[in-house]
Amino acid sequence: MKELKILGVVAAFTLLLYWGVEPFAHGQMHKHVEGHGFVYDGTADIEGATSAEKKEAKKAFWGEVNEIAKLEGNAAAGEAGFAMCMGCHMDGAAAMGGVVPPSLDHAGALYDKKYLIALIKDPAMAMNTDHKFADTMMHPMGPVMTMFMDNQSIADVVAYLKEKKAAEPTTKEAFTEACGRCHAMRYAKMTQLGDTPEFKYEKDALAHQIKVLEAQDGVKGYMGKLPPDLSIIIRARSAHFLETFVENPQTQLAGTSMPRVGLNKEGYEKVEAYLTEIGDPSKPKREELGPYVLLFFVVFSFLAFLWKKYQWRDLH
Amino acid sequence: MAKFDENARPFSEKWLDERLGVVTLKKVLSTEYWIPKDINFLWAMGMVLAATFGLLLISGIFLLMYYKPDSALAFDSVNYTIMTEVGYGWLWRHIHGVGASVVFLIIYIHMFTGIYYGSYKKGREMIWISGMLLFVVFSAEAFSGYMLPWGQMSYWAGMVITNLFSGGSLEAYGLVEWIRGDYVPGDAFLTRFFMLHVLLLPLVIIGLIVLHFGTLRLPHVNNQKGEEIDFEEAAELYKAGKKKESKVIPFNPVFLSKDVFVMGVYFILFFYLVFYHFDFAMDPVNFDPADGLKTPPHIYPEWYFLWSYEILRPFPKDPGLIAFAIAQVIFFLLPFLDRSPNVAPASKRGLFNVWFWLMLADVLVLTVMGKLPPEGVWNQIGLVSALLFFALWVALPFITKAEKKL
Numbered sequence: 055m056k057e058l059k060i061l062g063v064v065a066a067f068t069l070l071l072y073w074g075v076e077p078f079a080h081g082q083m084h085k086h087v088e089g090h091g092f093v094y095d096g097t098a099d100i101e102g103a104t105s106a107e108k109k110e111a112k113k114a115f116w117g118e119v120n121e122i123a124k125l126e127g128n129a130a131a132g133e134a135g136f137a138m139c140m141g142c143h144m145d146g147a148a149a150m151g152g153v154v155p156p157s158l159d160h161a162g163a164l165y166d167k168k169y170l171i172a173l174i175k176d177p178a179m180a181m182n183t184d185h186k187f188a189d190t191m192m193h194p195m196g197p198v199m200t201m202f203m204d205n206q207s208i209a210d211v212v213a214y215l216k217e218k219k220a221a222e223p224t225t226k227e228a229f230t231e232a233c234g235r236c237h238a239m240r241y242a243k244m245t246q247l248g249d250t251p252e253f254k255y256e257k258d259a260l261a262h263q264i265k266v267l268e269a270q271d272g273v274k275g276y277m278g279k280l281p282p283d284l285s286i287i288i289r290a291r292s293a294h295f296l297e298t299f300v301e302n303p304q305t306q307l308a309g310t311s312m313p314r315v316g317l318n319k320e321g322y323e324k325v326e327a328y329l330t331e332i333g334d335p336s337k338p339k340r341e342e343l344g345p346y347v348l349l350f351f352v353v354f355s356f357l358a359f360l361w362k363k364y365q366w367r368d369l370h
Numbered sequence: 371m372a373k374f375d376e377n378a379r380p381f382s383e384k385w386l387d388e389r390l391g392v393v394t395l396k397k398v399l400s401t402e403y404w405i406p407k408d409i410n411f412l413w414a415m416g417m418v419l420a421a422t423f424g425l426l427l428i429s430g431i432f433l434l435m436y437y438k439p440d441s442a443l444a445f446d447s448v449n450y451t452i453m454t455e456v457g458y459g460w461l462w463r464h465i466h467g468v469g470a471s472v473v474f475l476i477i478y479i480h481m482f483t484g485i486y487y488g489s490y491k492k493g494r495e496m497i498w499i500s501g502m503l504l505f506v507v508f509s510a511e512a513f514s515g516y517m518l519p520w521g522q523m524s525y526w527a528g529m530v531i532t533n534l535f536s537g538g539s540l541e542a543y544g545l546v547e548w549i550r551g552d553y554v555p556g557d558a559f560l561t562r563f564f565m566l567h568v569l570l571l572p573l574v575i576i577g578l579i580v581l582h583f584g585t586l587r588l589p590h591v592n593n594q595k596g597e598e599i600d601f602e603e604a605a606e607l608y609k610a611g612k613k614k615e616s617k618v619i620p621f622n623p624v625f626l627s628k629d630v631f632v633m634g635v636y637f638i639l640f641f642y643l644v645f646y647h648f649d650f651a652m653d654p655v656n657f658d659p660a661d662g663l664k665t666p667p668h669i670y671p672e673w674y675f676l677w678s679y680e681i682l683r684p685f686p687k688d689p690g691l692i693a694f695a696i697a698q699v700i701f702f703l704l705p706f707l708d709r710s711p712n713v714a715p716a717s718k719r720g721l722f723n724v725w726f727w728l729m730l731a732d733v734l735v736l737t738v739m740g741k742l743p744p745e746g747v748w749n750q751i752g753l754v755s756a757l758l759f760f761a762l763w764v765a766l767p768f769i770t771k772a773e774k775k776l
Contacts, residue, residue, distance in 0.1 A: 056410065057410045060410055060411070060412065061411065064412075064479060067730070068475065068479075070734065071673075071734055071737060071738075072650070074737065074738030074741075075650075075737060075738060075741045076650050078738065079738065079741040079742050082742050082743065082748075083668050083741075083742070083743055240446075241449075241450050241454065282658075285449075285450070286449050286657050287657075289652075289654060289657040290654050290655070290657035290658050335453070335454050335460075336454075336460035336461075339460070340460070340464075340645050340646075343461070343645070344645030344646060347641045347644075347645065348638060348642060348645070351634055351637045351638045351641060352638060354634045354637070355631060355634030355635050355637075358627070358630045358631035358633075358634045359631050361627045361630070361631070362630070362631045364627070365623055365624045365628075366624065366627070366628070368613055368614065369407060369614065369619065369624070370614065
């Protein structure tokens with residue numbers, strides 16, 4: 055039928071146009087970064103090293119991390135080591151080098167085992183932000199390198215985290231622990247200091263605001279600029295970008311001071327779920343309402359077709 | 371003084387007719403507004419456009435209730451208040467965003483349908499010109515609306531487009547500042563574009579839509595073969611019940627029944643996009659708040675402006691601006707540059723057929739190139755396509771002049 059042929063031509067040009075300005079153009083604009091499934095073994099770091107010297111250092115570092123991962127960790131022995139962590143990672147902790155050390159309540163559930171080993175071994179190397187430090191000891195968490203001198207003690211404390219600090223976090227806890235010390239979330243009334251309380255008096259609200267500003271100045275000092283608010287980052291970046299960026303920020307934004315936080319797959323899914331809850335709250339409503347609206351127009355078109363048939367019945 | 375029937379019931383048809391002439395009005399505008407029978411679904415694009423405009427208007431009114439035209443509040447009023455706190459605010463916003471993009475797809479289909487069937491000639495020039503005016507004002511409406519969420523793309527597109535008014539080497543920065551109300555896009559810029567978007571331009575659009583409908587009434591709608599129909603004779607045949615022999619149908623209900631069916635199918639696609647595939651119309655970059663200190667790595671207009679953007683880009687500054695300015699108005703001249711007496715589908719018009727498909731393909735290529743980063747081979751393809759665009763317009767009077775009369 056002639057009309058279908060015309061429709062075919064219109065549809066073909068429209069699809070070609072769509073393909074050209076969307077998938078094709080965006081494929082050309084953004085370099086493709088391969089994800090690695092939230093597994094941390096240093097491959098990407100070694101590949102991305104900026105000099106031969108760095109490459110060797112990273113090879114050696116991750117080689118050792120892989121060795122420690124093979125050791126049998128003793129959680130009971132790790133508990134004593136963990137007490138040292140609590141010196142900084144406690145409730146109401148003070149900022150270290152600008153950033154408040156995160157709660158480790160769900161560290162075993164959120165973070166990858168090898169990453170945790172790497173982090174205790176050398177935080178700057180694990181976070182892939184060693185380019186920011188002439189000596190990785192200068193990292194705010196650098197002192198940990200003097201606390202766990204032998205590999206077995208690292209394996210023990212990681213075993214402790216994986217066993218005793220592995221309760222399943224809520225999506226909000228996952229976000230707060232992994233991202234919330236640097237990134238605010240104003241659509242959820244969260245700042246770098248956590249949830250914003252309700253204040254009865256404006257004076258108290260303003261005093262809190264000043265505290266927030268001071269905390270932000272600290273983060274700014276450490277990071278170079280204030281990390282962006284993540285309220286609707288879920289709509290501002292593609293799912294693939296966010297995933298690969300969180301896995302290894304350097305691959306998407308070379309030289310960034312954003313540390314890798316070492317989330318495992320489940321941990322990232324929690325964080326992503328929270329970003330979606332806050333940044334794209336209509337998603338479940340869209341999915342619920344969509345089929346009904348489409349069904350309505352399918353029925354509408356069918357009835358309209360019958361009406362058209364009826365009106366045109368004796369025209370030809 | 372006209373006669374009024376004292377016994378007519380108030381608001382009955384007779385009563386209304388004596389006061390408003392509704393019977394005549396109904397005939398003129400609907401039941402005896404004759405449309406050729408030999409048409410395809412492309413003839414429904416006008417009604418599809420009217421319906422889409424209606425959706426934009428209604429969704430716009432709902433959005434307007436919560437939007438805050440203030441550079442400090444605009445972003446969150448859209449992305450938080452409307453998307454999170456207002457019941458179904460997200461639905462109105464998605465309808466508005468997708469509608470703004472899809473309306474241009476339909477406009478382009480509508481335009482190229484007109485070009486293909488020669489529906490701008492022999493008494494139909496004003497239809498074409500009023501339609502082109504609508505296109506231009508719709509473009510301004512789309513651009514001003516794009517400023518309102520005050521995201522990164524709003525800000526930087528506003529910066530780039532208003533910069534064009536410096537006129538290249540004329541360096542008319544005073545004019546640019548006057549348009550912006552500031553040295554850079556800021557609060558004054560946002561509020562004036564808000565005014566344009568929600569008041570002045572919609573008023574102009576509504577006026578132009580009325581004019582566009584009006585221009586159709588005397589020359590009548592074209593048909594698939596470009597056949598000249600004696601509408602009065604054909605209408606008599608139809609009214610006498612000889613519907614098979616008559617070449618026309620009344621707008622209401624016969625033509626309308628087909629329009630409504632096409633609209634239904636269109637709305638299936640439209641709402642599929644609204645619910646499941648809206649990113650193409652709501653650029654993720656614009657979900658980052660405007661930041662005058664952070665230029666996005668790629669600044670590109672929405673897809674419907676890309677072809678003319680690409681005509682600007684491959685040339686040096688001044689010739690580029692001139693080419694861009696010509697590209698904006700050249701389609702207005704189509705009825706006068708086409709010198710052929712034939713009103714017929716392009717497939718019957720020899721070289722013009724080649725011209726049509728080349729033009730369509732060229733605009734498509736320009737559109738894609740307009741989005742790609744200006745690097746390497748894309749530059750050359752862009753330049754060649756831009757040159758071809760002008761070559762086609764220069765060739766048009768010659769090839770149509772040489773066209774044989776059908």
